[in-house]
Amino acid sequence: MSIGEVLRRSRDYLAERGSASPRLDAELLLAHALGIERLGLYTDSERPLTPAELARCRELIARRGRREPVAYLTGERAFRRLRLRVGPGVLVPRPETETLVEWALEVLPPGAAALDWGTGSGAIAIALATEGEGLHVTGVDRSPEALAVAQANATAAGAAVELVRSDGFAGLEGRAFDAVVANPPYLSEADLADAPPELAWEPREALVAGPTGLEAIAGIVRDAPAHLAPGGWLLMEVGAGQAPTVVAMLRDAGAREAASRDDLAGIARAVGGRFG
Numbered sequence: 001m002s003i004g005e006v007l008r009r010s011r012d013y014l015a016e017r018g019s020a021s022p023r024l025d026a027e028l029l030l031a032h033a034l035g036i037e038r039l040g041l042y043t044d045s046e047r048p049l050t051p052a053e054l055a056r057c058r059e060l061i062a063r064r065g066r067r068e069p070v071a072y073l074t075g076e077r078a079f080r081r082l083r084l085r086v087g088p089g090v091l092v093p094r095p096e097t098e099t100l101v102e103w104a105l106e107v108l109p110p111g112a113a114a115l116d117w118g119t120g121s122g123a124i125a126i127a128l129a130t131e132g133e134g135l136h137v138t139g140v141d142r143s144p145e146a147l148a149v150a151q152a153n154a155t156a157a158g159a160a161v162e163l164v165r166s167d168g169f170a171g172l173e174g175r176a177f178d179a180v181v182a183n184p185p186y187l188s189e190a191d192l193a194d195a196p197p198e199l200a201w202e203p204r205e206a207l208v209a210g211p212t213g214l215e216a217i218a219g220i221v222r223d224a225p226a227h228l229a230p231g232g233w234l235l236m237e238v239g240a241g242q243a244p245t246v247v248a249m250l251r252d253a254g255a256r257e258a259a260s261r262d263d264l265a266g267i268a269r270a271v272g273g274r275f276g
Helices: 003-016 022-034 051-065 070-074 097-107 123-131 144-157 189-194 197-201 215-227 243-252
Strands: 076-079 082-085 113-117 136-141 161-165 177-182 208-210 228-237 256-262 268-275
Touching: 003 022, 003 051, 022 051, 022 070, 051 070, 070 076, 082 123, 082 144, 097 123, 097 177, 097 228, 097 256, 097 268, 113 123, 113 215, 123 136, 123 144, 123 161, 136 144, 144 161, 177 215, 189 208, 208 215, 215 228, 215 243, 243 256, 243 268
Parallel strands: 113 136, 113 177, 136 161, 177 228
Antiparallel strands: 076 082, 228 268, 256 268
């Protein structure tokens, strides 16, 4: 079969299996399997595939048909200016998290210290380190597997990021930052049950906070002020519909300028406030 024919069949197969973006998924996976750019799927569409090439394509498309995330199949994900290594041990970076990064870049002055709570793949920490002016960025995570991925990504991006194994703030006694930035778990058990099948492949501890979905956020609001310099910001990503509750949490904890910001889909996705 030719590249074009395999692309058409793959697109149709993924559409039948419930993919929200079957054409894009097929393009990304076939280009990855063949080691070419996506444009090459069209400029060389009449080229017949070798048996080995066809086998690689079929394997990836079949796995995607089982709703395994595309990022895990290709081993990478684009995030802002970065191309990050990802795998089953870390959450797949998502475009909505860019809202959080943009807010942090606005409030952090040159040379400031920032903490990425629960760094995972390092997406937030590395974006801040590569886009901010002289920022001192620390990323913490309790998972050694996630920290290894974050270190590989930081090295590949040439980013000077300090990575610390810590369960939340436990390993940061006596340290203060100009901003704590977090994309914590914010799904409830019910949320996960109703979520797209792709989420079942991602680390549960990075997704589910507890019965209400607000447990991790409440803990950060409680503990973060002790690790903020005077005037420091706490910025968090939250789930759809959670922003008003989390803004109220921040105000009750003594935050000034507590507010939310929408992502590109118009969902109040980032919540933040200033302490001290």
